[in-house]
Amino acid sequence: MPSQSAPQRICLMRLSAIGDCCNLVPMVRTLQRFCPQSKITWVMGRAESALLGDLNGVEVITHDKRSGAGGLRRQLKGRDFDALLLMQVALRAGLASRAVNARRRIGFDRSRSRDGHGFFINERISAQPRGHVIDGFFGFANALGIAEREMRWDVPVPEWASARAGAWRGDAAAPTLLISPCSSQRFRNYRDWPVTHYAEVARHAIEYHGMQVLITGTDNPRDHHYGRTLQDRLSPRPVINATGQTDLKTLFALIQQSTVVLAPDSGPVHMAVAAGTPVIGLYATSNPQRTGPVLGRHWVVNAYPQAVEQAFGRPVEALRWGRRVRDPKAMSLITTQSVCDRLDALMDTPPAERLV
Numbered sequence: 001m002p003s004q005s006a007p008q009r010i011c012l013m014r015l016s017a018i019g020d021c022c023n024l025v026p027m028v029r030t031l032q033r034f035c036p037q038s039k040i041t042w043v044m045g046r047a048e049s050a051l052l053g054d055l056n057g058v059e060v061i062t063h064d065k066r067s068g069a070g071g072l073r074r075q076l077k078g079r080d081f082d083a084l085l086l087m088q089v090a091l092r093a094g095l096a097s098r099a100v101n102a103r104r105r106i107g108f109d110r111s112r113s114r115d116g117h118g119f120f121i122n123e124r125i126s127a128q129p130r131g132h133v134i135d136g137f138f139g140f141a142n143a144l145g146i147a148e149r150e151m152r153w154d155v156p157v158p159e160w161a162s163a164r165a166g167a168w169r170g171d172a173a174a175p176t177l178l179i180s181p182c183s184s185q186r187f188r189n190y191r192d193w194p195v196t197h198y199a200e201v202a203r204h205a206i207e208y209h210g211m212q213v214l215i216t217g218t219d220n221p222r223d224h225h226y227g228r229t230l231q232d233r234l235s236p237r238p239v240i241n242a243t244g245q246t247d248l249k250t251l252f253a254l255i256q257q258s259t260v261v262l263a264p265d266s267g268p269v270h271m272a273v274a275a276g277t278p279v280i281g282l283y284a285t286s287n288p289q290r291t292g293p294v295l296g297r298h299w300v301v302n303a304y305p306q307a308v309e310q311a312f313g314r315p316v317e318a319l320r321w322g323r324r325v326r327d328p329k330a331m332s333l334i335t336t337q338s339v340c341d342r343l344d345a346l347m348d349t350p351p352a353e354r355l356v
Contacts, residue, residue, distance in 0.1 A: 006035035006144060007082035011100050014087040015045040015063055017184070018248070018267035020133060021052055022153070022274045023294060024087065027137045030150040032057050034141075041081070043072065043096070051248040051271075054156045065092055073099035084121075085140045091115035106143050112136060130321045134294050151295075153274040157253050165253035168242050174212045175347075177205040178258040178277075181226045182217050183266040190285050190328045191264040195226050199233035200336040201262065201343065206237050209347050213237075214258065216251055216268070219244030260346055262339070264331070269293050278354040280342050284333050285325040287316065296355040301342055303333035 010031065014024050021044060031040060041059045044052065049062040063072050076099055084102035086093065089112060097105070097120045107113070107121030109128065118124075125139035138149055169176060181198050183191035205211040215230055217223030227243035246254065255261055255268065256275035263269050264282045270293065272279035278296045281288060284303040292300050307330040308316050308323075346354060 006038050007104070008038060009081045010035075010038050010040050010083050010085065011081040011102060012040065012042040012085045012087060013093055013097050013100065015043065015065070015090075015093050015096065016048060016088070018048055018051065019270035019291075020088075021048045022155075022267070022270040023134045024137050025052065025055070025153045025155065025274060026134070026149065026151050026294075027141055028055065028058060029152045029154070030138070030141050030146060030148065031144070033150045034146045034148060035144070043100070047248070051252060052155065056154065056156065063096060065096075069096050069099045072096050076100060083144070086117070086121055087137060087140060089114050089117040094120040106140060108136065109139070130289075132290055132292075132294065153276075155252060155274050157256060158249060161247075161249035161253040162257075164246070164250045165257050168240060168246070168250075168254060169212070169214065169257055170240060171212055172257075175209060175259040176214055176257065177202065177209075177211045177343075178214045178216060178255060178261045178268075179230070180216045180261065180263040180266065180268040181230070182223045183264045185220070185222065188326045190326065190330060191266065191282075192222075192226075193264055193282050193331045193334060195229045196233070197334070197336045197339070198226070198262070199230055201339050202230065202234055202239070203237070204336075204340045205343060206234070209343070211259065212240065214240045214254065215243055216246060216254065217243040260343065262343075265291055273355075276355065278346055280339060280346065282331065282334050282339070284330040285327070287322060290322050299342055299346055299354075301334050301338050303330070306333050 043061045043063050046062050046064055049060055053060045061075055081102040083104040084100045086097050086107045105121045106123045107117055109124050111127055125143045128135045128139055202213045215227045223243050227241045231239050231241050255272050255277050261272040261279040265286045269279050269281045273293045273295050278299055279293050281292055281300040284307045287304050288300045288302050305316050307325040311325045311327050
């Protein structure tokens with residue numbers, strides 16, 4: 001697209017979540033490369049801005065959902081945009097978008113729409129059948145006439161965050177397995193793998209690969225339970241438990257300094273890709289072809305087809321794209337041996353080839 005035809009002022013609205021916002025960064029980098037004269041404003045949530053609020057060349061406006069559209073309207077008072085890219089279909093994002101004064105209001109195609117998304121837009125991107133989440137984001141670049149993709153993140157890591165991460169890791173020369181065992185807590189969102197299985201994989205990493213094991217998580221009882229239980233089961237082997245003790249920048253730096261991340265479908269999976277660290281994603285209740293890591297997806301342990309067959313008696317191809325399995329036992333379909341095998345293969349692969 002000729003740069004002179006690009007919108008001069010673009011407002012992106014993606015308030016949450018951490019993983020989705022990480023997946024959105026390459027689309028932002030694509031806009032910066034192919035529309036260099038465009039000024040980009042990104043409205044995001046408070047937690048997300050703690051990680052991505054300092055992206056170079058991007059004005060970030062933090063929206064606190066407690067303030068509603070009125071709070072955002074005060075922040076944007078007197079400002080007009082040539083295009084709003086409403087990249088979230090949740091009703092709260094749609095309501096907040098009313099604070100953005102834009103001539104073009106571009107949203108998702110009908111198949112992805114819900115929660116009244118269509119009431120807040122006047123254009124739609126092209127349908128993205130059976131695509132990854134990031135394909136939907138790049139649909140907005142396509143709507144602006146950009147077919148290319150710039151798969152680059154460049155998330156800034158302050159020196160203080162790198163220093164804190166280095167202090168947590170201890171032995172900087174040892175390969176590190178970072179385990180982020182828990183996903184976000186949502187209604188019937190069964191993504192956690194049994195803690196006993198994590199312990200077996202961690203033991204394998206220590207004994208066969210000489211790895212140090214680092215556990216991370218948020219400051220809530222469930223995450224702390226996982227962290228303490230892993231420590232107990234791996235004793236007397238040393239385990240670093242940083243659960244509830246890292247901000248997002250430090251967590252990102254820890255991921256960046258680690259050899260491999262092990263996690264279920266959750267924000268750290270996508271943070272790892274943004275940090276350039278391979279991730280062994282554990283997927284059974286969600287489809288990794290839709291929500292898995294954008295790079296290095298071959299390291300995923302994928303039990304989703306078995307979980308779908310067990311829950312619905314049909315193959316994945318027969319289901320609505322993105323259908324979740326709401327069975328708390330589904331994650332147990334992932335065996336420790338399959339994860340250890342994936343870790344062995346990854347460690348046998350030259351570092352430069354792990355995210356190819």
